[in-house]
Amino acid sequence: MRGFLSEAADVSRQVLAFAALQLEAWLDTMRGPDGYGGPVVHWWQDNLLYTGPGLDWRYEGIILGYLELYRSTGDKRWLEKACRAGEDLLRGQLPSGNFRSSCFEANPGTGGTPHEAACDIALLRLAWVLREQGDTTWESLAAAAWCNLRDYILSVLWDEEVRRFRNLPADPTFVPNKAATIAEALLAWADLTGERDVVNRYVVPSLDGIVEAQVRAPYSPLDGAIDQGVFGSKGTGRYFSFYIARCIPALLLGYERTGRESYRDAALRAMAFILRFRLPDGAFPQVVYQNGRVNRYPQWIAGVGDILRAMEWVRRYGIEVSPEPTQFWLLRGLHLHGGIATAHGFGSMDGQRPSGRPDARDLLPVCGWADKAFRYLAGLLRGGNHLPAVQLPPEVEMDCVFRGERCLYRETATVLEIRGESGWRYCWEKGTSWARLIPGSGRKRGVSCL
Amino acid sequence: MRPVSDPLPPGVLPDLLHQTAFNLCAVLAYSWGGPARLVSGNPFYVAELAWRLEGSPRKGRKNSPPVLVWADPRMADLPEVADLLERFPPGSAVLILFARRTRAFVPGMPGTSCNTQPVSPAAQDASGAVDGAVHGERARRLGESGVRPTLRLREILDWLAEQGFCEEARYGIGGSAYRSWSRLAYLVERLGQADHADRFRARARAALLVESRRTVTSVLTLVLTARRDR
Structure with missing residues (x-):
């Protein structure tokens, strides 16, 4: 049910175009009155309860994916959809400059990192395109992004004493992938306005911090890994392929803007580390630890869009990278109804033994992961590609395991449900802000909803 | 409703x-369908719950009983x-969110030394004035x-x-399983075994919510009650 490609097949542009448009059609089903919603699953924690709009990093991939479609086709409807998403962010901006419900797995909290910076990147890139078109609405988009950058990211998160961005206002940990996202946002601001001060004052120290967090051990398999977080001078000893990949575009952009070769070298070494741990099927382990041990699960599927995008970046520097195994891994996760599986192995996080049936969280398509696949796939389209018409089937059903029970996952354009033998375990009517829980079901089986 | 902090x-x-x-509170309130009212003497709870209950487009279906x-x-x-x-x-319906006053060590909760996340002040604050002017015999007894x-x-x-x-x-x-795995994760993290710590955290996470008969030791308990007859 899940896949439609064999590894023997070539990943043609047509297939990639079809996948991008399928995802686009599915994303449209996830829109509510105020934006893109839906449950969230993550390595850190899940959030199946809040399902309202999340003004978090999903907007980065959605808006930039639409801009890629517009760039490659010239079709105005993609630009209009990017603008529609940009308006979601403007409407959801608080007087403080923060975005409403910007904490992804911790929604509906606000002040999420790196989520708000990711929204800023999207707004600024969209503003750039609109300005090129002579559309004056670019100014309001740029102003919203700057308001967030100035009043929250630079005012609250920047620690002038150590010249690093904090993880959160109350947590001084330096988190390289978050700093990288902020650096990208500030570079986008500098590109748009010509203002260089933010580059020298914030971007350069941040990229220096990322380089410092990188393992330099030429004969070790860990060479090139970037620690997930650094508190004082102590790292966490955890290296995530996905998060390391998110540092690479910022490092290479930093190199292009400043000419500092250490950034380019760090990016290339980071990619070498990622590829060293790539599995034969194109997937990546979730975490590699300082002691050399590996935590394989969950292996991201939709999220590898960002790893593939990082591969595209390093290829521009003449580095031989073969994306095909990971492209296959990504495409195998596509559902027939257009969504894309989030991961493989959520049910094996503690035991590290692969299970037979997929966990419901594996199958669950999440806007904040699917956007990464969408952005990558949309970026592969070229002008001459014929864009096929996409029609999603009315519903899709898949076997899964939910909280240890065999269940059925069902999704249509209007609802997402998980059903056990004795009734519903989870139900979300698309467009609503909270999942539905049937009172009373908790008495027999504990909780019917996470 | 008390003023929103x-x-x-x-x-x-x-x-x-x-x-x-x-979040579970909001889900249960909206699942019930009627307009939601909030009462709490804890400013942190008021601040966090008020906007969750107000923020949904489904603020209450017409003619649905209140919660x-x-x-x-x-x-x-x-x-x-x-x-x-x-x-x-x-x-x-009445939905009760009950915080058990515990001095138990719960990583990530107030009063513990291993906080790496911002924490809520909820379980620390047990102050509140006594007011005897209540309706109902039981309430009066409690209040006085x-x-x-x-x-x-x-x-x-x-x-x-009543x-x-x-x-x-x-x-x-x-519940107790969540706390046990969390403590274990915390301890092995301190010993420098990040890989084991992550696995124990995953187990703690799987035990975050417990079923109805095992809520006795839970740090937080949600109870949904409904008026069946007057």
Whole structure:
């Protein structure tokens, strides 16, 4: 049910175009009155309860994916959809400059990192395109992004004493992938306005911090890994392929803007580390630890869009990278109804033994992961590609395991449900802000909803 | 409803247990369908719950019975709650969010030394004025005792039962299994074994919510009661 490609097949542009448009059609089903919603699953924690709009990093991939479609086709409807998403962010901006419900797995909290910076990147890139078109609405988009950058990211998160961005206002940990996202946002601001001060004052120290967090051990398999977080001078000893990949575009952009070769070298070494741990099927382990041990699960599927995008970046520097195994891994996760599986192995996080049936969280398509696949796939389209018409089937059903029970996952354009033998375990009517829980079901089986 | 306090500043989030409890509270209130009212003497709970209950487009279906969310119940809340319940029709519900006062070590919770996440002040604050002017015999007895400013869950449920509210469902957040795995994760992290710590965290996470019969040791408990008859 899940896949439609064999590894023997070539990943043609047509297939990639079809996948991008399928995802686009599915994303449209996830829109509510105020934006893109839906449950969230993550390595850190899940959030199946809040399902309202999340003004978090999903907007980065959605808006930039639409801009890629517009760039490659010239079709105005993609630009209009990017603008529609940009308006979601403007409407959801608080007087403080923060975005409403910007904490992804911790929604509906606000002040999420790196989520708000990711929204800023999207707004600024969209503003750039609109300005090129002579559309004056670019100014309001740029102003919203700057308001967030100035009043929250630079005012609250920047620690002038150590010249690093904090993880959160109350947590001084330096988190390289978050700093990288902020650096990208500030570079986008500098590109748009010509203002260089933010580059020298914030971007350069941040990229220096990322380089410092990188393992330099030429004969070790860990060479090139970037620690997930650094508190004082102590790292966490955890290296995530996905998060390391998110540092690479910022490092290479930093190199292009400043000419500092250490950034380019760090990016290339980071990619070498990622590829060293790539599995034969194109997937990546979730975490590699300082002691050399590996935590394989969950292996991201939709999220590898960002790893593939990082591969595209390093290829521009003449580095031989073969994306095909990971492209296959990504495409195998596509559902027939257009969504894309989030991961493989959520049910094996503690035991590290692969299970037979997929966990419901594996199958669950999440806007904040699917956007990464969408952005990558949309970026592969070229002008001459014929864009096929996409029609999603009315519903899709898949076997899964939910909280240890065999269940059925069902999704249509209007609802997402998980059903056990004795009734519903989870139900979300698309467009609503909270999942539905049937009172009373908790008495027999504990909780019917996470 | 009491005045809404300022919510936490951006980027300062409740701990995982409270986040889950607040979200589950909102889900249960909206699932009930009617307009939601909030009573709580705990400013942190008010701040976090008020906007969750107001923020949904489904603010209450027409003609659906109301639901009262009573968070971190205290003696001082009794007059207001009793007054509201007087006007609640059959089919209406009371949802109680009960925080167990515990000095147990819970990583990520207030008062522990291993916090790496911003935490809520909820479980630390047990203050509250005693107010004896309440409706109902049980409420009056509780209110006039003046011994405990906070209420026990059993006392609350007994009092609600006298008002015609029967328990429909109960959910526990942060039970003994969750706390045990969390502690273990914390300890092995301190020993430098990040890989083992992550596996224990995954087990803790799988045990975050517990079923109705095992909520006794939970840090937070949600109980849904409904008025079946007057």
